[in-house]
Amino acid sequence: MIQTMRWYGPKDSVSLRDIRQAGATGVVHAMHEIKNGEIWTLEALEKRKAEINAEGLDWHVVESLPVTEPIKTRTGVFEQHIENYKVSLQNLGKIGVNVVCYNFMPVLDWTRTQLTFPLKNGATALRFDWALLAAFDCFILKRKDAEKDYKESIMVDAKQFMDTASNVEKRKLESAIVAGLPGAEEGYTLNAFQEALDNYAAIDETKAQEHLKLFLNAVLPTAEQAGVAMAIHPDDPPHVFFGLPRIMSKASDVARLLKDNNSAFNGITFCTGSFGARADNDLVQMVKDYGSHIHFIHLRSTKCEANGSFYEDNHLEGDVPMPAVIYELQEIEMQRSKQLPMRPDHGHQMLDDLKKPLAHPGYTAIGRLKGLAELRGVIAGIQFMQSR
Structure with a gap:
């Protein structure tokens, strides 16, 4: 190769x-x-x-x-x-x-929901977590009827995150999803992101x-x-x-x-x-x-x-x-x-x-x-x- x-x-x-x-x-x-x-x-x-x-x-x-x-x-x-x-x-x-x-x-x-997921050896990895995605989708973005797309167990974890996470943690989640990751050619504000979905x-x-x-x-x-x-x-x-x-x-x-x-x-x-x-x-x-x-x-x-959640091993x-x-x-x-x-x-x-x-x-x-x-x-x- x-x-x-x-x-x-x-x-x-x-x-x-x-x-x-x-x-x-x-x-x-x-x-x-x-x-x-x-x-x-x-x-x-x-x-x-x-x-x-x-x-x-x-x-x-x-x-x-x-x-x-x-x-x-x-x-x-x-x-x-x-x-x-x-x-x-x-x-x-x-x-x-x-x-x-x-x-x-x-x-x-x-798309990833965490950019510095801690590993046992002290390094960090990228991670995609369905509960965090649901938290963003249903409670931060508030997409219409979004909760219908997630299993009940995922929604329970999403609500727990929203109840316990700090404002800084919520902003980090939002940024990880909509701001654009390396190589991504678009970055969005929250409103612009919803408009793009509507298209x-x-x-x-x-x-x-x-x-x-x-x-x-x-x-x-x-x-x-x-x-x-x-x-x-x-x-x-x-x-x-x-x-x-x-x-x-x-x-x-x-x-x-x-x-x-x-x-x-x-x-x-x-x-x-x-x-x-x-x-x-x-x-x-x-x-x-x-x-x-x-x-x-x-x-x-x-x-x-x-x-279905995963991290980069x-x-x-x-x-x-x-x-x-x-x-x-x-x-x-x-x-x-x-x-x-x-x-x-x-x-x-x-x-x-x-x-x-x-x-x-x-x-x-x-x-x-x-x-x-x-x-x-x-x-x-x-x-x-x-x-x-």
Whole structure:
């Protein structure tokens, strides 16, 4: 595998040199400073690529080229945004970036309720807790009829949180959900968040699936011409909440995606953490079934609880059978005679990083370095056994 780490640009506290020292040979990057829906110009892309190359690294994957809310809802300026998207794809192809990771999650990108969940060893992790989500949804946001979406036991815990939590804890919960996590392309005030949810009142799962199909109908011919693979990221978490449609959560969603838009350049970002947060997803079988359409890989492991809440575990622990998944991914690489880019995802905040401001939750240097080192060990071990 091509071993990469995500880099958030010149203002990232984790520098390109840090990434190189961690053992990665490339970066996953996006032009976060460019407003959503606008063109990524060739000049800006060439300048950024030169900056990355100057540190001895390659730019392999864009994560993400944002699919804007107008595109997802097919309202307002969505047609202009699609045309701009196509130009950006062409420009990415010209500089040799040949994979675009994107998502079709409505309103929010990935979602967590706790950014510094304490672990027994003193490190902290990202966590998604259904009771905290219900507390925000029903008692802070006060979405109409929200309580109908949660089990009674979840509502009991949500009410207990609201009764006992301080105002600071409630504000932290609100901020974690609506302010936008690393890589998320939108952040909201509470009122703006409710307005964004209202835009989906007439968009159910079937309609959202159709919108994704129409988007890919429009951009895939350009992607093919530019030599850029489109790799959709699964829903994170892979469950319905806030009444929003979720259309990329399970194996059958991948099958539908590939059936609706039959192209070698249409595929997935195989995120073991997102798909692994559902017990009904068999990750090893998914690699076997859809390996020819895996263009990019996120390796992380989640530890799930009985009610579906989960936290980000160590990369080789949790519920993801990581060695088995990596073995199958390397089998796919041999079948395709092609290395796939991967990155360790969502490392713990630990050691000296605990003393630093948490600028990018999940993307501190030491936690990801640890994750990459563990994954590199698994990869090396499998390669050794395959060579015997």
